[in-house]
Amino acid sequence: MSESVKVAVRCRPMNARELQQGCRNVVTIDSASKCCTLECPAAAGPGNGKVYQFDAAFGPEATTEFVYENVGSVIVEAVLDGYNGTVFAYGQTGCGKSHTMRGFIERTLDHIFEATSTANAEMRYLALLSYLEIYNERLRDLLQDGGSDLLTLKEDPNRGTYVAGGLREVTVKDAAECARLVEQGDRRRAAAATKMNAASSRSHAVLTLSLETLAINEESSKTENPVKRGRLHLVDLAGSERQARTGATGDRLKEAASINLSLSALGNVISALAAGHGRHVPYRDSKLTRLLRDSLGGNARTLMIACISGSDVDAEETLSTLRYAARARCIKNKPVVNEDPKDALLRQYQLELQRLRKLIESNDQSLVKEIAAKAEIEDEESIEQREYSEHVKRLKEECEHSNLFAQKLREELQAMKIRYEAGTIGDTRPKPVSQQPMDEQDVEREERRRKKREAAMQEVLKRLEKLTIGGEEQGNAELRRRREKRRKRLEALASALETSAQEGNGSVFQVYGQLRSTEDALKRMAKRAKQLEAEAADLQACWDAERRDLLRRELLTSQICDAMVPHLRPGCPFRDVAAVRSTATWSDELGRWRLPDATPRISLPPASLVPKDNTQYNVVPSKPDLNNNSNNEDNADEMDVEAENEESSEQEQAKKLDIVDTYFRRNRIDKLLAHAREAKTFEPGSRLSRSVGSEESVPFGGNRLQLNALNLQSSAPVIGDLDGYRPTQRLPTGRTSRPGCTLEENSINNKSCLVNQAIRRNPPRILEALPSQRNLQGTNGAFKFGNKATSDRISDKLSSAFVRDQADDDRSTLVEHARSPTY
Numbered sequence: 083m084s085e086s087v088k089v090a091v092r093c094r095p096m097n098a099r100e101l102q103q104g105c106r107n108v109v110t111i112d113s114a115s116k117c118c119t120l121e122c123p124a125a126a127g128p129g130n131g132k133v134y135q136f137d138a139a140f141g142p143e144a145t146t147e148f149v150y151e152n153v154g155s156v157i158v159e160a161v162l163d164g165y166n167g168t169v170f171a172y173g174q175t176g177c178g179k180s181h182t183m184r185g186f187i188e189r190t191l192d193h194i195f196e197a198t199s200t201a202n203a204e205m206r207y208l209a210l211l212s213y214l215e216i217y218n219e220r221l222r223d224l225l226q227d228g229g230s231d232l233l234t235l236k237e238d239p240n241r242g243t244y245v246a247g248g249l250r251e252v253t254v255k256d257a258a259e260c261a262r263l264v265e266q267g268d269r270r271r272a273a274a275a276t277k278m279n280a281a282s283s284r285s286h287a288v289l290t291l292s293l294e295t296l297a298i299n300e301e302s303s304k305t306e307n308p309v310k311r312g313r314l315h316l317v318d319l320a321g322s323e324r325q326a327r328t329g330a331t332g333d334r335l336k337e338a339a340s341i342n343l344s345l346s347a348l349g350n351v352i353s354a355l356a357a358g359h360g361r362h363v364p365y366r367d368s369k370l371t372r373l374l375r376d377s378l379g380g381n382a383r384t385l386m387i388a389c390i391s392g393s394d395v396d397a398e399e400t401l402s403t404l405r406y407a408a409r410a411r412c413i414k415n416k417p418v419v420n421e422d423p424k425d426a427l428l429r430q431y432q433l434e435l436q437r438l439r440k441l442i443e444s445n446d447q448s449l450v451k452e453i454a455a456k457a458e459i460e461d462e463e464s465i466e467q468r469e470y471s472e473h474v475k476r477l478k479e480e481c482e483h484s485n486l487f488a489q490k491l492r493e494e495l496q497a498m499k500i501r502y503e504a505g506t507i508g509d510t511r512p513k514p515v516s517q518q519p520m521d522e523q524d525v526e527r528e529e530r531r532r533k534k535r536e537a538a539m540q541e542v543l544k545r546l547e548k549l550t551i552g553g554e555e556q557g558n559a560e561l562r563r564r565r566e567k568r569r570k571r572l573e574a575l576a577s578a579l580e581t582s583a584q585e586g587n588g589s590v591f592q593v594y595g596q597l598r599s600t601e602d603a604l605k606r607m608a609k610r611a612k613q614l615e616a617e618a619a620d621l622q623a624c625w626d627a628e629r630r631d632l633l634r635r636e637l638l639t640s641q642i643c644d645a646m647v648p649h650l651r652p653g654c655p656f657r658d659v660a661a662v663r664s665t666a667t668w669s670d671e672l673g674r675w676r677l678p679d680a681t682p683r684i685s686l687p688p689a690s691l692v693p694k695d696n697t698q699y700n701v702v703p704s705k706p707d708l709n710n711n712s713n714n715e716d717n718a719d720e721m722d723v724e725a726e727n728e729e730s731s732e733q734e735q736a737k738k739l740d741i742v743d744t745y746f747r748r749n750r751i752d753k754l755l756a757h758a759r760e761a762k763t764f765e766p767g768s769r770l771s772r773s774v775g776s777e778e779s780v781p782f783g784g785n786r787l788q789l790n791a792l793n794l795q796s797s798a799p800v801i802g803d804l805d806g807y808r809p810t811q812r813l814p815t816g817r818t819s820r821p822g823c824t825l826e827e828n829s830i831n832n833k834s835c836l837v838n839q840a841i842r843r844n845p846p847r848i849l850e851a852l853p854s855q856r857n858l859q860g861t862n863g864a865f866k867f868g869n870k871a872t873s874d875r876i877s878d879k880l881s882s883a884f885v886r887d888q889a890d891d892d893r894s895t896l897v898e899h900a901r902s903p904t905y
């Protein structure tokens with residue numbers, strides 16, 4: 083019948099370093115429900131952690147004695163019954179594996195020798211101890227110096243995995259002797275200080291105690307009692323460690339790599355076994371997994387003690403340990419009693435003992451004589467046979483030499499053959515012992531033989547006495563009571579079930595048996611369902627954590643967006659994040675989102691100065707396509723255009739500067755005009771206060787309209803030499819009207835009239851605000867009035883002339899400003 087690997091979790095108390103650092107406890111152990119809860123850093127508040135259920139759970143207050151009595155003694159008891167057993171401690175470095183296993187070794191030895199010494203005198207035990215370590219993937223004998231290079235692992239169908247090459251196995255008789263050997267071994271074991279543990283084990287240590295059991299009673303002298311052999315592995319694994327935390331370098335780092343490698347192989351084996359379904363189990367990936375083959379998924383009863391730390395700084399490693407431990411619970415073993423192993427030492431002793439006991443205890447002279455006679459007949463038969471074969475040989479030779487006597491010889495040979503066969507098979511001849519009285523010589527000879535056999539028997543008995551143990555403390559009532567108590571406690575449930583089964587009659591027993599098997603099956607299923615639920619909860623918790631993490635990242639992105647949006651220029655499509663989100667489309671090809679086109683589309687107001695060649699310049703900035711909106715073809719087109727433009731790049735550079743400068747000069751003048759307008763508004767009865775409309779009614783790019791609205795064109799003098807200047811952007815040639823002001827482009831008279839009026843009246847404030855400029859006089863010193871185009875030119879020229887001097891100090895600032903990414 084299969085049984086699961088038993089898993090217990092033990093949480094060590096906080097150490098001085100952790101207390102000093104003010105670490106927080108994140109592990110809660112509930113011994114009653116055998117649950118261990120790890121508070122996740124992500125989960126808020128207590129009770130929101132991950133819960134793992136095991137076969138037993140021990141908190142920091144639990145002593146090693148308590149842990150052993152509750153989970154360890156069961157395995158040792160099974161070993162006494164002939165099962166293979168394994169106890170291994172698993173966990174992060176510095177979590178108490180060695181601490182736990184040292185305590186277990188001490189108590190295990192006490193337990194085993196308590197059992198053997200209080201056993202019946204007929205029970206003989208042979209205990210053998212070996213101690214080895216796996217250091218950097220090499221086996222080393224901890225009970226002897228040297229010779230470890232020859233140690234190898236072998237597999238045998240009968241013996242399972244064993245160490246070949248001369249591993250020292252010491253016959254031990256009591257716990258004190260074992261403790262001495264273990265101490266010697268521990269001194270040879272590799273250990274070193276790391277940042278996380280002052281005495282960190284740098285190897286996996288395996289202490290093996292083989293216990294052969296034989297009942298030598300009255301019955302066993304007639305029938306052969308089976309020898310049972312239980313084998314117990316006590317494994318102290320090296321801890322998994324992270325270089326960053328242990329600060330391992332050099333040899334320590336090499337050791338850590340080897341440790342982590344073999345632990346990861348162990349993890350893989352556990353995962354493969356837990357998954358089941360005949361999955362390949364990679365036992366051969368490391369020496370550790372090869373050695374533990376029988377213990378994991380084999381015929382052993384296994385206990386895993388997951389050692390953890392409650393400190394929040396170790397939470398990640400603790401989670402990993404708990405996960406592996408939970409998986410290990412799913413591993414199924416098939417424990418069997420090792421009966422009559424072929425290589426059992428006790429078996430050989432038993433056979434010898436039986437033979438000798440027969441001799442020594444038999445006072446029956448006739449039996450002795452019979453045995454002696456048998457031996458003599460055997461002797462005589464062998465002599466006769468030898469003589470016969472020699473004779474045949476001789477005859478053959480003679481026959482070969484002479485053909486004359488061939489027939490005769492052949493007949494003679496045949497006759498001899500018949501005579502010999504009749505003598506040995508039919509044996510009609512009288513028996514020398516039974517039929518003839520023994521003479522004195524024979525008696526003496528018989529006596530000599532008997533004494534010889536007695537001596538041999540004594541020798542074997544002595545040897546057996548020396549090697550085997552059992553029943554030494556039969557008279558120790560205290561020890562016997564303790565032993566009984568332990569046994570009773572362990573077998574309480576099983577014996578109760580057995581008793582109730584035996585009480586029933588046949589048919590009731592049958593029904594009961596069926597019920598029991600159904601109940602067992604139901605229990606197993608319920609247990610499995612629980613495990614699966616726990617696993618599902620664990621996975622759910624993992625996913626929840628991942629989801630929480632993703633949501634937080636999303637929140638961070640949103641927060642960054644919110645913080646950035648106010649800094650974007652007005653009109654930028656990315657100001658409306660919600661709209662961007664709704665218009666964004668996912669591209670499978672690119673594996674990312676396509677965002678709306680963010681290229682600035684705001685048409686710029688016309689630059690005031692146009693070069694003579696009348697070239698139109700596109701000032702749309704060429705930015706990299708960050709939104710994935712252009713395909714390669716578009717890019718190619720753009721590149722072509724760029725190539726074309728390259729030819730006139732030098733010229734363009736100069737012109738662009740020009741455009742930028744003039745563009746911002748207009749802004750500057752707009753400001754001044756706005757001031758002027760405000761000032762004019764407060765002038766009672768002024769024309770401006772009547773003619774200026776609201777700013778909203780000014781069309782986009784309406785700087786010129788503002789100028790027109792202020793009738794600047796009529797008040798501005800015409801600068802004679804304006805041939806080289808044309809506005810870059812023309813207003814619609816249609817009618818442009820503003821409240822209080824009507825302008826017909828082609829109506830020179832109207833315009834002239836308006837301008838004349840403006841001249842006649844006080845000049846607008848803007849002109850007052852302007853410094854007296856020699857340029858305003860024009861090159862010929864005369865003011866001219868023209869049509870609208872002329873007026874435009876006038877206003878452009880005016881602005882340029884005005885700003886050139888006024889804004890000289892602001893120029894660098896404005897240009898910089900214009901180039902800044904905000905615009």
Ligand SMILES: Nc1ncnc2c1ncn2[C@@H]1O[C@H](COP(=O)(O)OP(=O)(O)OP(=O)(O)O)[C@@H](O)[C@H]1O
Pocket residue numbers: 093094095097142173174175176177178179180181182279281282283284319320321322389
């Ligand atoms: N349950 C416990 N109670 C008290 N002290 C403990 C307990 N468990 C561990 N310790 C202490 O913690 C320290 C580290 O323990 P130990 O050496 O057993 O760790 P480890 O897991 O074997 O580490 P490594 O894998 O590095 O060998 C030791 O000083 C030990 O005494």
